[in-house]
Amino acid sequence: MANTAHTEHSTEHSTGHSTGHSWDEECDVLVVGSGGGALTGAYGTAARGLDTLVVEKTGHFGGTTAYAGAGLWLPGNQAQARGGVEDSAELGRAYFRAVVGDATEHALQDAYLDHAAATVAFLEDSPHVRFEYRPFPDYFAAPGRFDLGRAVFPVDLPAPGAPHALVDAVRPPAWAERLGLPAPEGPLTDGRALIARLLLALDSTGNGRTRLRTALTRLITEDGTVVGAEAEHDGRTLRIRARRGVLLAAGGFEANAELRRAWQRLPGADWTMGAPGANTGDAISAAAGAGAAVGQLDESWWCPSLRFPDGSAAFTLGLHGGIFVDGSGRRFANESLPYDRMGRRMLAAKAGTSHDNPVWWVFDGRFGDELPGITVVPADRAAFTEAGLWRTADTLAGLAEQIGVDAEALSGTVQTFNGHAEHGVDADFQRGEDPYDRFFGQGEGTNPCLVPIEKGPFHAVQIVLGDLGTKGGVRTDADARVLREDGTAIPGLYAAGNTAASVSGPCYPGPGVPIGSAMVFAHLAAAHMAG
Numbered sequence: 001m002a003n004t005a006h007t008e009h010s011t012e013h014s015t016g017h018s019t020g021h022s023w024d025e026e027c028d029v030l031v032v033g034s035g036g037g038a039l040t041g042a043y044g045t046a047a048r049g050l051d052t053l054v055v056e057k058t059g060h061f062g063g064t065t066a067y068a069g070a071g072l073w074l075p076g077n078q079a080q081a082r083g084g085v086e087d088s089a090e091l092g093r094a095y096f097r098a099v100v101g102d103a104t105e106h107a108l109q110d111a112y113l114d115h116a117a118a119t120v121a122f123l124e125d126s127p128h129v130r131f132e133y134r135p136f137p138d139y140f141a142a143p144g145r146f147d148l149g150r151a152v153f154p155v156d157l158p159a160p161g162a163p164h165a166l167v168d169a170v171r172p173p174a175w176a177e178r179l180g181l182p183a184p185e186g187p188l189t190d191g192r193a194l195i196a197r198l199l200l201a202l203d204s205t206g207n208g209r210t211r212l213r214t215a216l217t218r219l220i221t222e223d224g225t226v227v228g229a230e231a232e233h234d235g236r237t238l239r240i241r242a243r244r245g246v247l248l249a250a251g252g253f254e255a256n257a258e259l260r261r262a263w264q265r266l267p268g269a270d271w272t273m274g275a276p277g278a279n280t281g282d283a284i285s286a287a288a289g290a291g292a293a294v295g296q297l298d299e300s301w302w303c304p305s306l307r308f309p310d311g312s313a314a315f316t317l318g319l320h321g322g323i324f325v326d327g328s329g330r331r332f333a334n335e336s337l338p339y340d341r342m343g344r345r346m347l348a349a350k351a352g353t354s355h356d357n358p359v360w361w362v363f364d365g366r367f368g369d370e371l372p373g374i375t376v377v378p379a380d381r382a383a384f385t386e387a388g389l390w391r392t393a394d395t396l397a398g399l400a401e402q403i404g405v406d407a408e409a410l411s412g413t414v415q416t417f418n419g420h421a422e423h424g425v426d427a428d429f430q431r432g433e434d435p436y437d438r439f440f441g442q443g444e445g446t447n448p449c450l451v452p453i454e455k456g457p458f459h460a461v462q463i464v465l466g467d468l469g470t471k472g473g474v475r476t477d478a479d480a481r482v483l484r485e486d487g488t489a490i491p492g493l494y495a496a497g498n499t500a501a502s503v504s505g506p507c508y509p510g511p512g513v514p515i516g517s518a519m520v521f522a523h524l525a526a527a528h529m530a531g
């Protein structure tokens with residue numbers, strides 16, 4: 001079947017009647033969103049013979065998943081085994097329990113861990129989907145941890161030789177979108193590879209249809225059962241009947257400033273990594289309108305982020321130089337912490353959480369014009385300097401004056417840190433003692449994470465609290481069914497990914513939990529809908 005047969009352009013509007021409603025379109029399963037969870041669910045129902053319709057609000061498939069590295073935390077799967085990693089659901093459970101504990105229901109945690117391997121096996125049954133192990137450490141020192149990590153990643157996908165309606169519509173990488181550039185030529189990698197592979201798998205079933213620029217606005221219920229949804233497409237309201245169910249996998253509310261102020265008490269939505277305007281909580285609001293209970297709304301997958309001149313911010317990780325100081329000129333955390341853990345330290349210290357309390361990343365001249373860390377969107381030093389977001393001085397005292405912190409405090413902080421670097425021990429925040437820290441360390445000496453700050457010119461770059469998406473949403477059970485306040489399931493309604501309250505609660509256990517858990521719960525939803 002030609003892939004073009006499945007895009008929005010060819011969709012016919014059948015008019016059907018069911019239970020007193022008139023319908024513009026019918027399907028067995030309606031999937032809302034097109035990230036990793038959504039497309040895993042869509043493939044799951046389509047592969048089982050159910051007529052599946054995917055609606056995506058934007059003009060691109062993939063959401064934030066397309067931006068991601070797409071590490072997938074799925075303990076005990078066959079791709080890990082191929083890579084020589086001996087993992088299991090039990091080891092994963094030991095670790096997950098140790099770090100998440102009772103913050104979320106054990107039944108939900110078990111559903112994730114017990115079906116992770118099966119999700120990978122089911123997907124790899126499609127010739128279009130293939131994963132491989134790559135090292136990236138778990139984020140906590142706890143039993144069952146893998147110091148070099150256990151995540152698997154989608155194998156790069158060679159670009160199709162000819163125009164391809166589905167693959168060409170995969171969202172470009174974050175850096176390309178932010179810099180106004182087209183998607184790069186060549187193989188699709190990381191999250192883009194995952195999305196393209198899942199689209200190809202869906203298409204190959206012959207039971208999947210996709211519609212871009214089609215936004216869910218409301219769920220349609222009858223006697224408490226979800227029987228369909230309304231969606232806006234091209235200025236028209238479509239009523240879509242879903243005979244088996246609706247899977248909501250439309251991201252969180254990270255791009256909705258009003259909801260972030262209400263639910264997270266943050267100033268707005270400018271610093272999220274989510275695709276602009278995409279994830280505005282529509283599915284969470286629609287589900288709440290249909291009686292869904294919600295939870296964990298104050299939670300996000302946090303990360304320190306480089307503030308950009310246009311007001312946005314970009315995910316920053318893997319520091320190999322410099323320290324973070326708050327408005328007092330002092331360090332407040334181990335700068336090599338995994339990003340969500342650093343984000344939580346920033347929240348606790350009220351550092352970088354608003355325009356009034358910036359964090360400064362201070363480093364010395366040894367890195368030239370480069371930042372000593374990974375920023376997913378590259379920074380242009382000249383533009384940052386002009387915007388006052390990158391400041392430089394020949395002396396530390398001069399730098400302190402430029403960033404408005406007490407000069408003695410800053411020089412004391414740097415002196416103490418340089419002493420730690422000399423001895424290879426960070427007596428204040430234990431930087432460099434954890435395998436995660438050392439994974440990114442590039443310094444010399446016994447502790448590669450402690451690089452002294454001693455050679456002018458000295459630099460300070462502004463860091464704020466960003467996120468990779470919110471992680472609070474509708475409450476779900478072990479089959480990804482959406483729950484009411486009284487704990488009963490709403491028939492016909494399922495949720496996965498950041499639309500649902502996360503199985504990991506207030507922590508980010510390891511690389512690939514956001515997308516990995518989204519995929520497992522979507523896989524479970526698909527199995528439940530297929531009956």
Ligand code: FAD
Pocket residue numbers: 032033034035036037038055056057058060061062063064065066067068069070071072073174214215216217249250251252273274278279280281282283301315376468469496497498499511512513514515516518
């Ligand atoms: P998304 O992937 O954002 O998909 C939601 C989709 O729903 C979007 O396309 C959106 O347009 C659509 N939508 C929204 N509203 C509607 C509506 N009303 N109707 C129809 N469609 C709608 N996580 C990992 O697990 N591993 C990683 O390696 C990783 N790396 C990351 C790297 C970066 C740079 C970033 C930014 C994030 C990373 N993350 C990673 C986090 C992860 O990408 C997200 O948390 C996750 O992809 C969210 O998945 P989702 O399915 O909930 O939402």
